[in-house]
Amino acid sequence: MHIVILGAGYAGLRAAIDLDRLLRQSGRDDTVSLVDQYPYHQLVQVLHLTATAAMPDKKAIYELAPLLSGSGVQLVEGRIARIDPVGRLVQLTDGRALAYDRLVIALGAETAYGRVPGAREHTLTLHSYEQAIRLREHIVAQFTAAAKTSDTKAQRVLMTTAIVGGGYTGCQLAGELAGWADDLCRETGAPRSEVRIALVERTRSLLPQFGSWATLTAEQALDNLGVSVYLDTLVEAVEPQMLRVNGQRVLRAATIVWSGGIRGPELLAASGLPVDSLGRVVVDRYLRVVDYASIFAAGDCAAIPDSPGEGTVPATASYAMRQGTHLAQALFAELEGQAPRSYEPLKLGELVSLGPHYAVGNPLGVQMSGYPALLAKKAVEKYYRATIEGPLA
Numbered sequence: 596m597h598i599v600i601l602g603a604g605y606a607g608l609r610a611a612i613d614l615d616r617l618l619r620q621s622g623r624d625d626t627v628s629l630v631d632q633y634p635y636h637q638l639v640q641v642l643h644l645t646a647t648a649a650m651p652d653k654k655a656i657y658e659l660a661p662l663l664s665g666s667g668v669q670l671v672e673g674r675i676a677r678i679d680p681v682g683r684l685v686q687l688t689d690g691r692a693l694a695y696d697r698l699v700i701a702l703g704a705e706t707a708y709g710r711v712p713g714a715r716e717h718t719l720t721l722h723s724y725e726q727a728i729r730l731r732e733h734i735v736a737q738f739t740a741a742a743k744t745s746d747t748k749a750q751r752v753l754m755t756t757a758i759v760g761g762g763y764t765g766c767q768l769a770g771e772l773a774g775w776a777d778d779l780c781r782e783t784g785a786p787r788s789e790v791r792i793a794l795v796e797r798t799r800s801l802l803p804q805f806g807s808w809a810t811l812t813a814e815q816a817l818d819n820l821g822v823s824v825y826l827d828t829l830v831e832a833v834e835p836q837m838l839r840v841n842g843q844r845v846l847r848a849a850t851i852v853w854s855g856g857i858r859g860p861e862l863l864a865a866s867g868l869p870v871d872s873l874g875r876v877v878v879d880r881y882l883r884v885v886d887y888a889s890i891f892a893a894g895d896c897a898a899i900p901d902s903p904g905e906g907t908v909p910a911t912a913s914y915a916m917r918q919g920t921h922l923a924q925a926l927f928a929e930l931e932g933q934a935p936r937s938y939e940p941l942k943l944g945e946l947v948s949l950g951p952h953y954a955v956g957n958p959l960g961v962q963m964s965g966y967p968a969l970l971a972k973k974a975v976e977k978y979y980r981a982t983i984e985g986p987l988a
């Protein structure tokens with residue numbers, strides 16, 4: 596059998612490593628192919644650190660070839676254009692096609708712009724390593740330009756960063772940016788007094804998934820760092836260096852980051868797969884795509900039923916990675932002629948950093964904030980690294 600896994604992110608890489616190990620342990624000769632557009636695995640959950648020079652670039656990615664060199668996984672570097680679920684083919688943009696017996700879709704998410712005019716054209720995003728580097732270079736260029744002018748009005752625009760969306764990405768980026776500002780001004784010569792960071796959120800609260808205690812803690816922590824948090828603020832349009840909010844009020848910023856939401860990759864719907872209103876492929880409790888017995892999906896690109904009454908499983912790296920493991924076991928069970936187990940989301944909690952010294956979250960259901968929460972977050976990251984590079988791999 597040929598099992599093709601699309602996307603070498605948290606879900607796809609985990610699925611490939613675990614499935615390959617199970618196949619080799621049992622002496623089976625099925626083939627696992629892992630397809631990604633990049634030659635590296637990205638640690639998406641640290642990209643806000645890359646974007647703000649808080650972590651060496653190399654620590655945000657792992658070259659896939661050495662990572663998989665001791666395994667039987669066949670690495671395919673290429674960008675997926677379309678899936679033909681009837682013909683069981685994956686088409687790559689360079690014209691190549693891959694035939695599969697079983698397919699795992701783990702393509703992550705794309706930015707959702709919510710039909711806001713100008714959002715796609717005039718904002719930067721933080722979803723990939725390349726985008727993180729681009730964002731950092733853009734900010735450095737604005738600060739460098741600010742250092743070269745004595746026009747304080749121009750300086751203020753150049754040194755203002757507006758972040759749209761107060762979820763995981765927006766809050767973490769805002770916090771790190773505030774932590775970076777001193778160094779950035781020292782290195783570029785830009786005046787520290789003109790730094791502005793605005794976090795714009797359309798609802799009444801930041802990080803709503805944690806409940807009101809975390810929302811207030813996050814607001815306070817960001818405020819202490821000098822981030823201006825604008826709640827209940829709807830972005831109606833984006834123009835070059837400008838946001839129009841709440842009935843034509845204007846916020847000028849040379850750097851505008853869109854972290855206002857995510858959606859499933861457009862190629863899923865274009866391939867005729869069943870998708871929900873967010874473009875995510877719809878799967879059942881076995882992570883099997885509805886109506887397609889040979890296709891599975893995991894991670895941010897999948898709409899996975901959560902516990903009854905709780906909608907779909909949240910889009911986080913920790914869920915994605917465990918879904919990858921689940922799929923490896925489910926596919927192996929199927930190959931061995933055993934009945935599959937249904938996927939039950941394990942709720943281990945989440946942690947969000949707010950600057951270089953602070954985090955907030957609910958690991959294992961315990962409300963936590965401050966430096967201990969940040970240490971817990973770093974421990975989770977360290978554990979993840981060990982699962983892909985070290986003895987746990």
Ligand SMILES: Cc1cc2nc3c(=O)[nH]c(=O)nc-3n(C[C@H](O)[C@H](O)[C@H](O)COP(=O)(O)OP(=O)(O)OC[C@H]3O[C@@H](n4cnc5c(N)ncnc54)[C@H](O)[C@@H]3O)c2cc1C
Nearest residue numbers: 602604605606632639640674675703894895910911912913
């Ligand atoms: C800045 C930021 C901070 C975050 N912080 C946290 C955190 O602290 N904790 C947490 O749990 N979650 C966090 N998240 C969310 C988390 O990163 C995602 O939930 C996670 O990456 C989802 O994993 P995935 O495997 O579904 O997708 P991804 O990890 O995004 O992997 C998808 C893969 O598919 C590949 N791909 C996509 N399209 C194509 C194509 N057409 N052709 C070929 N390859 C393709 C990509 O290159 C990528 O390798 C954060 C997200 C961001 C953006």
